[in-house]
Every structure is written in C-alpha cells, then in structure tokens.
Amino acid sequence: MDTKLKKDFTKVCSDGYALGWHERNGGNLSYRMKKEEVEEVRELLNENAEWREIGTAVPYLADEYFMVTGSGKYFRNVELDFEDNVAIIHVNEDGTLYKIVYGLINGGKPTSELPTHLMNLEVLKKRDEGLRVVYHAHPANTVALTFVLPFDEEVFTREIWEMETECPIVFPKGIGLVEWMVPGGRDIAVKTCKIMETQDVAVWFHHGIFVTGHDFDEAFGLMHTVEKAAEMLVKVMSMSDRKVNTISPEGFRQIAVDFKVDIDERFLYEKRSDKIGER
Numbered sequence: 500m501d502t503k504l505k506k507d508f509t510k511v512c513s514d515g516y517a518l519g520w521h522e523r524n525g526g527n528l529s530y531r532m533k534k535e536e537v538e539e540v541r542e543l544l545n546e547n548a549e550w551r552e553i554g555t556a557v558p559y560l561a562d563e564y565f566m567v568t569g570s571g572k573y574f575r576n577v578e579l580d581f582e583d584n585v586a587i588i589h590v591n592e593d594g595t596l597y598k599i600v601y602g603l604i605n606g607g608k609p610t611s612e613l614p615t616h617l618m619n620l621e622v623l624k625k626r627d628e629g630l631r632v633v634y635h636a637h638p639a640n641t642v643a644l645t646f647v648l649p650f651d652e653e654v655f656t657r658e659i660w661e662m663e664t665e666c667p668i669v670f671p672k673g674i675g676l677v678e679w680m681v682p683g684g685r686d687i688a689v690k691t692c693k694i695m696e697t698q699d700v701a702v703w704f705h706h707g708i709f710v711t712g713h714d715f716d717e718a719f720g721l722m723h724t725v726e727k728a729a730e731m732l733v734k735v736m737s738m739s740d741r742k743v744n745t746i747s748p749e750g751f752r753q754i755a756v757d758f759k760v761d762i763d764e765r766f767l768y769e770k771r772s773d774k775i776g777e778r
C-alpha cells in the first residue's frame with residue numbers, strides 16, 4: 500500500500516513516539532476512512548476474513564472502514580512495518596461485528612481500546628460528519644497533573660488554559676475528565692463518549708489523553724497543545740504552589756471576541772485563591 504492516508508497515519512505514530520508519548524505499546528490511533536480512500540485500496544482488501552465481535556454496537560458506523568493500530572503493537576514500529584502493526588477493519592451491517600480486511604499480517608487484533616475508538620467515532624460522526632480521527636496517547640506531563648490537580652473539569656481546564664494563550668482557541672470547550680478505571684472495556688468507552696458529545700479532549704486519570712480531529716494534523720496538534728501547556732504547568736508547580744501573574748477571565752473573554760471562538764464560560768469562574776488547583 501502506498502497512499503497519502505498511510506503516510507499521514509504513520510506520521511502521527513512516528514511523531515508521537517518521538518515526543519515520548521508511546522512507551523512500549525502505549526497509545527492507539529483510529530481513522531474513519533472516506534469512501535474514496537476505501538476505493539483507492541479496494542483490490543488489496545480481503546473481504547473473506549472472519550467476522551469478530553466488537554463487544555459493543557455502533558449501528559451508525561454500519562458498513563464503514565477504519566484504519567486502526569493493532570493491540571500490543573509499538574507506535575515506533577509502524578513506520579518500519581506498517582502491515583504488521585496496523586489494520587483496516589470493516590464494520591458489518593448492524594455495527595456489532597468487524598473483520599480485518601488488511602494488515603496485521605503476522606496475526607493479532609485491533610487495539611484493546613477498539614470499543615472506545617468506535618463508540619467515540621460514532622458519537623463524533625453524529626456531532627460532525629467531518630470528525631474522523633480518534634487518538635490516544637500517554638503524555639507524561641498531563642498524566643502527572645492527574646495526581647495533583649483535583650478531579651474537577653473546571654479547575655483542570657482553567658489551570659491548563661492559563662499556561663498558554665492559544666489553549667482556549669484550540670479547545671474552547673475545555674477538557675473532559677474520566678476517573679481512573681480499568682481500560683479496554685465498554686464502561687470507560689461510555690464515559691469517554693459522553694465527553695466527546697460536546698468536547699474534543701478527554702483526560703483519563705492516571706492513564707492518558709483521548710483527542711479527536713477532522714484530520715491527523717488537527718488531532719495531533721490538539722494533543723500537542725494540551726501536553727505542552729501541561730508541561731509548563733508542571734514546571735510552574737515545581738517552582739511554586741502559586742501563580743504570581745496569570746491570564747484573567749476578562750483576558751480570555753477578549754480572546755473569544757478577537758478570535759471569534761465560543762469559549763465555555765463555566766471555565767471562567769472568579770478565583771478566590773492564587774494557589775494552583777484551588778478555585
């Protein structure tokens with residue numbers, strides 16, 4: 500296979516690995532393919548492959564094709580051997596089964612987070628037909644913050660927003676949080692979907708981040724922005740438990756006007772404390 504899609508998918512894996520977000524098999528990536536992208540590779544697809552259970556139902560994704568990383572596969576190896584590490588799967592007519600029609604040539608199955616990826620892609624398609632990418636990574640700074648910031652979406656988002664002026668422009672609906680749960684199943688998928696109904700970023704406490712985007716650049720850029728801001732917050736917290744100066748709610752409101760973004764007001768509460776992580 501030699502397509503732009505393969506190159507773009509591979510680039511996310513290589514760039515994410517280079518930034519240290521994918522130790523071992525950490526993280527996974529999925530993409531809902533366009534009709535023309537399926538046609539481009541049609542003759543390479545093995546439609547005789549066996550049907551397997553998804554473990555959940557995604558009827559709104561019936562008969563669609565997805566490019567996904569394999570379970571237990573290392574992101575650093577995707578550029579070395581795409582066909583060993585990545586699959587194209589085809590979802591059946593009622594959205595309960597899938598078959599591997601391309602890739603994973605040495606065996607294996609799609610990511611263990613397939614229920615979260617497919618259920619998110621279903622919710623996202625309903626929200627906006629153009630949202631095709633779901634990307635999961637284990638970036639150290641954001642995960643580190645889940646040990647010291649409260650489990651409070653408003654506080655978590657606000658503290659990260661304040662670290663970089665661009666943040667509320669890149670994710671104006673803020674960050675959704677999922678408490679620590681066993682990964683890989685339907686329960687964590689349901690919680691993440693609730694977030695993806697309105698937001699583009701979900702942080703899984705003590706685990707990692709899920710983001711979405713219309714294309715790979717947008718999803719990757721979002722992951723990068725959240726993690727970069729988190730890195731700065733970790734640096735600030737290493738120096739002090741307080742911010743002496745920061746961006747005010749009024750400042751964010753001005754950004755909203757100038758950049759024509761609809762910033763969610765619930766993150767712009769008046770702070771009573773300058774202590775990081777307190778309201």
Ligand code: 13P
Nearest residue numbers: 524526527570571610611
């Ligand atoms: P997979 O190798 O099954 O994709 O799992 C990696 C991971 O990050 C689980 O959350």
Ligand code: ZN
Nearest residue numbers: 525526635707
């Ligand atoms: Zn993970």
